[in-house]
Amino acid sequence: MNTSANLVYEQVREMAANFEFKPAERINESELSKKLGASRTPLREAMNRLAAEGLLAFEGGRGFFCQPLNPQLVVHLYELREALEADAIRLATERASDEELAHFQQYLHDIAPRYTDSAPAREIVTLDEEFHLKIANLSGNPELKNMIELTYARIRYVRWISMREKIDITHAAHESIFKPVIARDQGLAVELMRKHIKKSNNEAIETVEKAFSQLYVPRH
Amino acid sequence: MNTSANLVYEQVREMAANFEFKPAERINESELSKKLGASRTPLREAMNRLAAEGLLAFEGGRGFFCQPLNPQLVVHLYELREALEADAIRLATERASDEELAHFQQYLHDIAPRYTDSAPAREIVTLDEEFHLKIANLSGNPELKNMIELTYARIRYVRWISMREKIDITHAAHESIFKPVIARDQGLAVELMRKHIKKSNNEAIETVEKAFSQLYVPRH
DNA sequence: GGACACCATGCTGTATACAATGTTGAGTTA
DNA sequence: TAACTCAACATTGTATACAGCATGGTGTCC
Numbered sequence: 001m002n003t004s005a006n007l008v009y010e011q012v013r014e015m016a017a018n019f020e021f022k023p024a025e026r027i028n029e030s031e032l033s034k035k036l037g038a039s040r041t042p043l044r045e046a047m048n049r050l051a052a053e054g055l056l057a058f059e060g061g062r063g064f065f066c067q068p069l070n071p072q073l074v075v076h077l078y079e080l081r082e083a084l085e086a087d088a089i090r091l092a093t094e095r096a097s098d099e100e101l102a103h104f105q106q107y108l109h110d111i112a113p114r115y116t117d118s119a120p121a122r123e124i125v126t127l128d129e130e131f132h133l134k135i136a137n138l139s140g141n142p143e144l145k146n147m148i149e150l151t152y153a154r155i156r157y158v159r160w161i162s163m164r165e166k167i168d169i170t171h172a173a174h175e176s177i178f179k180p181v182i183a184r185d186q187g188l189a190v191e192l193m194r195k196h197i198k199k200s201n202n203e204a205i206e207t208v209e210k211a212f213s214q215l216y217v218p219r220h
Numbered sequence: 221m222n223t224s225a226n227l228v229y230e231q232v233r234e235m236a237a238n239f240e241f242k243p244a245e246r247i248n249e250s251e252l253s254k255k256l257g258a259s260r261t262p263l264r265e266a267m268n269r270l271a272a273e274g275l276l277a278f279e280g281g282r283g284f285f286c287q288p289l290n291p292q293l294v295v296h297l298y299e300l301r302e303a304l305e306a307d308a309i310r311l312a313t314e315r316a317s318d319e320e321l322a323h324f325q326q327y328l329h330d331i332a333p334r335y336t337d338s339a340p341a342r343e344i345v346t347l348d349e350e351f352h353l354k355i356a357n358l359s360g361n362p363e364l365k366n367m368i369e370l371t372y373a374r375i376r377y378v379r380w381i382s383m384r385e386k387i388d389i390t391h392a393a394h395e396s397i398f399k400p401v402i403a404r405d406q407g408l409a410v411e412l413m414r415k416h417i418k419k420s421n422n423e424a425i426e427t428v429e430k431a432f433s434q435l436y437v438p439r440h
Numbered sequence: 441g442g443a444c445a446c447c448a449t450g451c452t453g454t455a456t457a458c459a460a461t462g463t464t465g466a467g468t469t470a
Numbered sequence: 471t472a473a474c475t476c477a478a479c480a481t482t483g484t485a486t487a488c489a490g491c492a493t494g495g496t497g498t499c500c
Contacts, residue, residue, distance in 0.1 A: 061221045061223065143299075464480090
């Protein structure tokens with residue numbers, strides 16, 4: 001149902017994932033609720049959900065904060081992603097029907113032209129997430145998929161930034177990950193997925209470390 | 221801080237994990253809030269967090285419900301658990317210091333006497349969770365640990381029931397899982413952990429299926 | 441007898457008020 | 471100048487009120 005709390009939830013979720021709040025910024029409830037056209041009650045309900053998901057931080061008596069990303073947290077989230085996706089592709093290789101795999105291959109073929117150098121980084125990240133969530137869907141395990149989706153939301157922002165530099169290779173990588181799935185080669189599928197995520201992780205860490213070093217440049 | 225919403229959260233979390241609500245039961249907010257000595261506002265905030273964690277279900281316009289366990293969901297949660305714990309022990313084997321491992325071995329030795337046939341199933345489950353969460357801690361990844369902890373809360377109830385029949389073997393299994401960790405044998409540690417969880421999964425599924433068959437016995 | 445409509449009741453979803461706590465900044469002192 | 475005090479202010483946390491929707495039961499019609 002489209003309750004006000006749900007609408008507010010969607011909006012604030014986007015805002016948090018897109019880092020429209022400044023890192024560690026305290027979020028003013030009255031102000032934000034006015035901006036979103038609701039009262040504080042549904043806003044707080046939405047923010048409680050987001051805090052449980054890890055997209056916002058919460059401190060009793062002081063309210064809600066933007067959850068800042070630091071290099072360590074990014075490493076941890078990528079490790080989580082790797083654990084979840086390695087098993088997702090393992091299960092997908094085992095369970096997906098031939099028909100599902102054929103559809104997937106068609107999909108991969110169809111979106112290829114959208115991976116161009118001129119595409120903005122954010123769109124590439126969207127396409128990349130789409131690929132990975134489709135794999136997660138083929139695992140047939142919605143709980144696994146939800147966790148992966150959640151983990152993506154938490155690292156989306158850093159991916160936007162780190163994606164700027166390496167657009168073209170993504171689609172090729174996806175194609176080579178999918179090949180062993182079709183061949184029902186579980187071991188290779190898992191291995192390639194892990195490598196893919198590890199590589200992406202290294203780039204993301206670099207991005208965050210760069211941002212950190214810029215942050216701490218003395219100003220005077 | 222010990223805000224009322226936090227206290228209510230802890231209490232309702234326990235109630236949900238312990239299935240003190242009947243499966244798929246609609247939870248009456250006024251009634252429950254009165255019982256817990258708070259108003260509906262903090263109760264709803266707590267339940268929003270629990271719904272985000274998957275411990276309660278939510279339906280817009282109709283409120284919060286007990287999230288019922290069915291055989292399929294149990295399978296999915298155990299798969300999630302396997303994915304997370306396999307990587308947790310992989311990371312733990314890699315990262316834990318020799319000192320941490322020595323402490324862990326001491327801990328395993330110390331709690332051995334508490335695994336007796338006379339111990340109630342719930343205590344064995346508690347000890348078992350403790351073991352697995354300690355491993356998760358050794359991974360050095362708090363995000364991974366949180367997800368594991370959450371997954372445990374969601375399957376705790378079915379484990380209480382299925383544990384009744386096979387108490388004695390748990391501690392021995394833990395010891396054999398930990399051996400390759402000390403030997404820094406990553407492959408074997410992961411393999412044993414996966415097998416351990418799979419076995420536990422089979423028992424849990426059996427429990428839920430038994431419960432389901434009893435539920436649907438015609439009454440007249 | 442079964443299905444449907446309708447009303448009374450109860451419950452949820454949200455706005456608002458207020459108490460309690462945290463925050464900020466001016467003024468004071470060492 | 472730096473640190474500390476304290477009071478005015480801002481913000482959070484919670485209770486409560488109320489509108490609107492869901493629910494359950496009664497009566498009516500087929």
